[in-house]
Amino acid sequence: MSGTQIIDDKSPICIPFILERLKVHNATNQTRPFVIGLNGVQGAGKTTLVRALASKLQEGEGLQTLVCSIDDFYLTRQDQKALAESHPGNSLVQVRGEPGTHDVQLARDFFTALNHGQQVKVPQYDKSAYSGQGDRVSESQWETVNEPGQPRIRIVIFEGWCVGFRPLAPAEVSQKRDAPSRTLHRHPLDHLTFINDRLRDYDAITDMFDAFIHIDAEDTQWVYDWRLEQEIMLRSQKGTGMTDAQVVKFVDAYYPAYELFSDKLRSGLFPGKPGCQLRLVVGRDRKVKQTIFL
Incomplete structure (x- = not known):
């Protein structure tokens, strides 16, 4: 992610949490897979953590584990263009990223099949297609899981920067738009409300989670620095990458959702199920500074 190697200090905290919640899950669910939602601030080491978790659960515990990303459920390029054209003044939906730019019905159908142990294809999205505008990969290239003769999926890790975000009251x-902010004041209230309203559709997925892991940051604005570091390294390695100004513009497209929805996520995703959420707060060096169970 950057010139500084990201050390995995998170999976040793997460694995015991997952196994304890899995034990509770298995006591009443013998067939339905255990679904973990994982939200990670961009650049905080989420990719490193997910790889470590999948390896330890699959190889160390013998649990058939599927990792999937909310990024693979983005709208097709055609549907994204249609969304942008139908809301030409709303900069939040002109490109993929914010809530509302995902195919939630595809995600619901996918998780419903997994929950019933059915054979299902795992969607894939190619962010590099159409000069970076992105598009969904042809379904013929999607991996199939739960095929006859295959081990049944026991654990699903569903990761992404906006996974678990819940909509707010209007x-x-x-109130958040009127308060001091980095990006919210730049957007008309009805544009922010549109994103918030679209997020209500995501609740159907969030409600399926059996456990939740939140990789948070002491200061969310560090995502700008982390992304800049990533592009600097990319430019040094490949001779190409976004300029500093382009990086800021790129992160600005995502940041309104952080400012809107992070506080609610920090207060707990499962009010009626204490102990099901783990929040790891990292410092500027991406190392865990605080561990919170909700």
Whole structure:
């Protein structure tokens, strides 16, 4: 992710949490897979963590584990263009990223099949297609899981920068926009409300989670620095990459969702199920500074 190697200090905290929640899950669910939602601030080491978790669960514990990303459920390029054209003044939906730019029905169908142990294809998205505008990979290239003769998927890790975000009451959106912010004040209230309203569709997925892991940062604005570091390294290695100004513009497209929805995520995703959420707060060096169970 950057010139500084990211050390995995997170999986040793997460694995015991996962196994304890899995034990509770298995006591009442013998067939349905255990679904973990994982939200990681961009650049905080989420990719490193997910790889470590999948390896330790699959190889160390013998649990058939599937990792999938919310990024693979983005709208097709055609549907994304249609969304952008139908809301030409709303910069939040002109490119993929914010809530509302995912195919939630595809995700619901996918998780429903997994929950019933059915054979299902895992969607894939190619961010490099169409000069970086991106598009969904042809379904013929998607991996199939739960095929006859295959081990049944026991654990699903569903990861992404906006996984677990819950919609706010309209008054909360207005209050956050009126308060001091890095990006929210740049957007008309109705544009922010549109994103918030679209997020309600995501609840159907979030409600399926059996456990949740949140990799948070002491200061969310570090995502700008981390992304800049990533591009600097990319430019040094490949001779190409976004300029510093382009990086800021890129992160600005995502940051409104952080400012809107992070506080609610920090307060707990499962009010009626204490102990099901693990929040790891990292410092500027991406190392865990605080561990919180919710």
